[in-house]
Amino acid sequence: EGAVEHPRDDLGVPVRVLDGTLEHRDDHGRTALLAAGDLQRLSAGTGVRHTERNAGPQPLRFLQMWLRPDPFGGPPEYTAVTAPVPPGPGLRLLASGDPDACPPVRLRQPRAALYAGRPDGPDACALPDAVHRYVHVARGSVRLADAEGEALLGPGDAARITGTAPVTASTAGPAEYLVWAMDPRP
Incomplete structure (x- = not known):
């Protein structure tokens, strides 16, 4: 249809x-x-x-x-x-082109990876280290923080992060979010 x-x-x-x-x-x-x-x-x-x-x-x-x-x-x-990520703390690798990784889905892009966060309660974790990161919130809210400040994202919100500064994602309750990590460096 x-x-x-x-x-x-x-x-x-x-x-x-x-x-x-x-x-x-x-x-x-x-x-x-x-x-x-x-x-x-x-x-x-x-x-x-x-x-x-x-x-x-x-x-x-x-x-x-x-x-x-x-x-x-x-x-x-x-x-x-089918259902590669059960609820729980931290980020789980969903897809990657890194030959040393063991994701549920293999990409043909060696410098790209997809992670999912599905905490069922309060949680905090570091985003993967990469030059380009993209965070998309599906459910709940996610607070992104780095040395320069923080931003609160809700359902449907996204953030594009460039540079290699450490970034932390934290949730106050149940949430679901996806993180793309892309690193075009040779």
Whole structure:
């Protein structure tokens, strides 16, 4: 209903479902239903046609990032992981291209990683060390603090952080937030 098949090539597209049910279909015969908390990664490679649509009665919310693959090309790849992050303190690695990491989802971008925070109560942790960080709050509130000050983010808020200064994320209660760490240094 309303989903339009569209082409992708040379993009890595990780998607975290926040609410609802996401249906993925592509021209390679892959189909998947993903619920809130699930994660998928489509690496389009030399090209794929796909659709993504709301497959449930509730509104669908998801967060998607488009990443340039390294190297370009190759066959399209698809991965889906069900509920890779249980609630608990700290940040959990969801996806990474670091060859030394063991994430639930492997990226074709060696200098990119996705983390999830799902504390079920008060929590504080350091954000990953990277030149570029992006924090997106799905539920609850998250306070970001560094040596220069702090900011309180609520549901739907995001912050882009550049530079390598240490940053702490803290919550006063249950929350869910995602952190991208990207480091383009050679």
